[in-house]
Amino acid sequence: xxxxxxxxxxxxxxxxxxxxxxxxxxxxxxxxxxxxxxxxxxxxxxxxxxxxxxxxxxxxxxxxxxxxxxxxxxxxxxxxxxxxxxxxxxxxxxxxxxxxxxxxxxxxxxxxxxxxxxxxxxxxxxxxxxxxxx
Amino acid sequence: xxxxxxxxxxxxxxxxxxxxxxxxxxxxxxxxxxxxxxxxxxxxxxxxxxxxxxxxxxxxxxxxxxxxxxxxxxxxxxxxxxxxxxxxxxxxxxxxxxxxxxxxxxxxxxxxxxxxxxxxxxxxxxxxxxxxxxxxxxxxxxxxxxxxxxxxxxxxxxxxxxxxxxxxxxxxxxxxxxxxxxxxxxxxxxxxxxxxxxxxxxxxxxxxxxxxxxxxxxxxxxxxxxxxxxxxxxxxxxxxxxxxxxxxxxxxxxxxxxxxxxxxxxxxxxxxxxxxx
Numbered sequence: 001x002x003x004x005x006x007x008x009x010x011x012x013x014x015x016x017x018x019x020x021x022x023x024x025x026x027x028x029x030x031x032x033x034x035x036x037x038x039x040x041x042x043x044x045x046x047x048x049x050x051x052x053x054x055x056x057x058x059x060x061x062x063x064x065x066x067x068x069x070x071x072x073x074x075x076x077x078x079x080x081x082x083x084x085x086x087x088x089x090x091x092x093x094x095x096x097x098x099x100x101x102x103x104x105x106x107x108x109x110x111x112x113x114x115x116x117x118x119x120x121x122x123x124x125x126x127x128x129x130x131x132x133x134x
Numbered sequence: 135x136x137x138x139x140x141x142x143x144x145x146x147x148x149x150x151x152x153x154x155x156x157x158x159x160x161x162x163x164x165x166x167x168x169x170x171x172x173x174x175x176x177x178x179x180x181x182x183x184x185x186x187x188x189x190x191x192x193x194x195x196x197x198x199x200x201x202x203x204x205x206x207x208x209x210x211x212x213x214x215x216x217x218x219x220x221x222x223x224x225x226x227x228x229x230x231x232x233x234x235x236x237x238x239x240x241x242x243x244x245x246x247x248x249x250x251x252x253x254x255x256x257x258x259x260x261x262x263x264x265x266x267x268x269x270x271x272x273x274x275x276x277x278x279x280x281x282x283x284x285x286x287x288x289x290x291x292x293x294x295x296x297x298x299x300x301x302x303x304x305x306x307x308x309x310x311x312x313x314x315x316x317x318x319x320x321x322x323x324x325x326x327x328x329x330x331x332x333x334x335x336x337x338x339x340x341x342x343x344x345x346x347x348x349x350x351x352x353x354x355x356x357x358x359x360x361x362x363x364x365x366x367x368x369x370x371x372x373x374x375x376x377x378x379x380x381x382x383x384x385x386x387x388x389x390x391x392x393x394x395x396x397x398x399x400x401x402x403x404x405x406x407x408x409x410x411x
Binding site for chain 1: 135136137138139140141174175176177178179180187190191193194195197198199201202204206208209212213215216219220222223226271272340341343344345346347348349351352353354355356357358359360361362363365366369
């Protein structure tokens, strides 16, 4: 932080961008971890005594397989879905960073990098919307 | 065993994995998957899904501290993320077509390679000359040093881009961060200063993993009951590791951990070969 004021205006704004991204990631991970922790403890409470059976792959049920279904099932008070919702918040954290980077490059009118960053964002959204699978 | 017992053991194991992974620079994901499959008999696809989620957590958690130091290069990271996210998508699709025994064997090879890479002494790479692609893409940057900001150049952009695609495929196929391959691409091939390549690599791991997470989710690989204890174990373990790292001497620890990783690699290959995984 000490070099913040040493190297002129451009560096200072770059520093501020770094600070913002750092906080964004920290807050995203903290919220996601808190949701997973609270919902996870309730989930353990409800299912802790059941036998563990993850030796054979069955795949998750449909209500835990897409962003929309997880949102819907979470609002119905399903604990497994709420854990999954916390995991989705975690996945959303780096995506939020990419979205913020679009803004950063647009502000300095670096259209080449606005394009590059939007390309990365498109790939991420393609994957999260099921990648054309369902 | 009851689910509660499995969850608690997984949590403890993941905590240790995250701690050792961040102390030694090998990453937590590389031991979480063998731990889940070899020790708990959990299906490889669930293990890979849980590991991938924990990779996003540790990468974003550590990046929060790294970015503020001002070493990471946003342009290099963003440009190379095109390669890693495309690779991650390809890897995640590949994961659903390849038999798990093959994936286990590829995993074993990556473990052996990571162990070897962490033990090998790091040769200092000389500063790079200006490069046509790097100039056009404005990848060259500056980094903070004791004597103020120092400029550096980036070279062999196509080579680094290609290797980053491979890193993405491995990440999507195996649910790991592939930090080792990412650092290799930026450190050895593109000749970025070491601090810049490690911090930028860590920065990119979360975005790369997020690209395969969507495919994993829709294929039903992400089991909340398993991903929860793993993520909640690896994350504090890794953050504790980065805090200790300041003054710790990790030479001996790294040798021990690399040996463990190598043994796990051989076991993954053996179990894949005999069809047990």
